[in-house]
């Protein structure tokens with residue numbers, strides 16, 4: 001009898017161990033879009049034989065937000081199969097226009113800056129003989145438009161040396177002169193190429209940073225459209241896990257143009273989401289992965305830690321080729337102060353100035369570039385999906401001055 005009891009006990013223990021092994025094994029593999037997992041998800045349904053990832057690693061990163069991340073764990077190198085980029089039934093992808101020439105098409109959006117800056121300057125310059133009061137007015141107009149003291153002095157000095165020419169210049173000559181001088185302070189020789197190209201078989205990786213409310217998420221969506229409009233394939237990463245609505249917003253932007261978004265659960269580790277987004281981009285061999293990051297302005301060291309970690313983790317997959325800082329043009333000099341925190345936290349390679357349509361201070365482009373020493377690469381000129389344009393100094397100066 002005793003022998004039978006011992007045999008039954010051994011059998012029960014063996015069954016329990018076997019069952020637990022099976023359960024754990026089941027947990028080790030989950031689909032990226034499995035809503036019950038704590039890790040990252042793709043926004044569109046994956047094929048039934050979708051590959052698997054290690055949720056244990058993801059959960060670790062998600063829960064802690066520090067220490068080892070998903071990326072830093074050794075994870076099986078499981079290929080990610082993406083659903084075909086074809087419209088689902090009833091869903092028609094939009095075709096955004098290419099980015100070239102957008103600034104010229106959107107020049108009317110700078111009307112507010114044009115009337116206060118461009119027209120203001122032209123009116124004074126057209127006076128028969130310029131007095132000291134006139135020069136002061138020119139200076140004040142430039143400063144009021146946030147051009148900044150250094151560039152204002154440069155413009156006024158150069159115009160003064162040409163006052164003989166000004167005295168006899170026609171309206172169109174004056175306009176051309178002003179366009180030339182404004183272009184000169186806009187840094188016409190700065191390299192504004194976006195680092196979005198594939199390199200050595202890996203996608204370009206763009207990190208988008210900036211204070212929440214600057215239009216960052218909207219801008220990431222618009223950048224996706226710029227890239228798609230220019231014929232590139234894109235994956236988006238919703239690493240702003242602090243604000244749940246940001247991921248929803250990004251998904252919607254992506255869906256409209258057939259771009260996949262990798263997102264995390266609310267509160268997930270941003271680095272983990274960024275890692276998965278880039279991993280997905282590498283596997284799918286897309287041209288560019290664009291990652292939206294959280295822009296909470298907590299302590300500088302907190303920001304540095306978070307952005308530093310995202311960059312470090314992402315670069316296990318593919319080098320970061322562009323870090324874009326999104327700034328709201330309507331916040332003026334305040335925005336520049338905030339911007340400094342970001343430039344100290346991460347090596348920013350380009351600035352996106354949003355909401356330029358909503359300000360009379362178009363000169364902010366000049367002061368941002370001068371103060372941060374970073375080129376403005378894109379400008380936001382409205383709420384429309386394609387109201388984001390590559391920045392071109394001469395076209396911008398033309399738009400500010402207006403006419404012709």
Ligand SMILES: Nc1nc2c(ncn2[C@@H]2O[C@H](COP(=O)(O)OP(=O)(O)OP(=O)(O)O)[C@@H](O)[C@H]2O)c(=O)[nH]1
Pocket residue numbers: 210211212213214215216217218219246249295353354355356357358379380381382383387
């Ligand atoms: N007029 C104008 N509005 C813009 C521009 N860029 C963004 N916006 C709008 O600004 C509004 C507020 O944007 P945000 O509050 O910054 O929202 P968000 O884009 O999610 O920004 P984050 O919180 O940084 O992620 C949205 O309605 C955008 O459409 C622009 O260039 N011009």
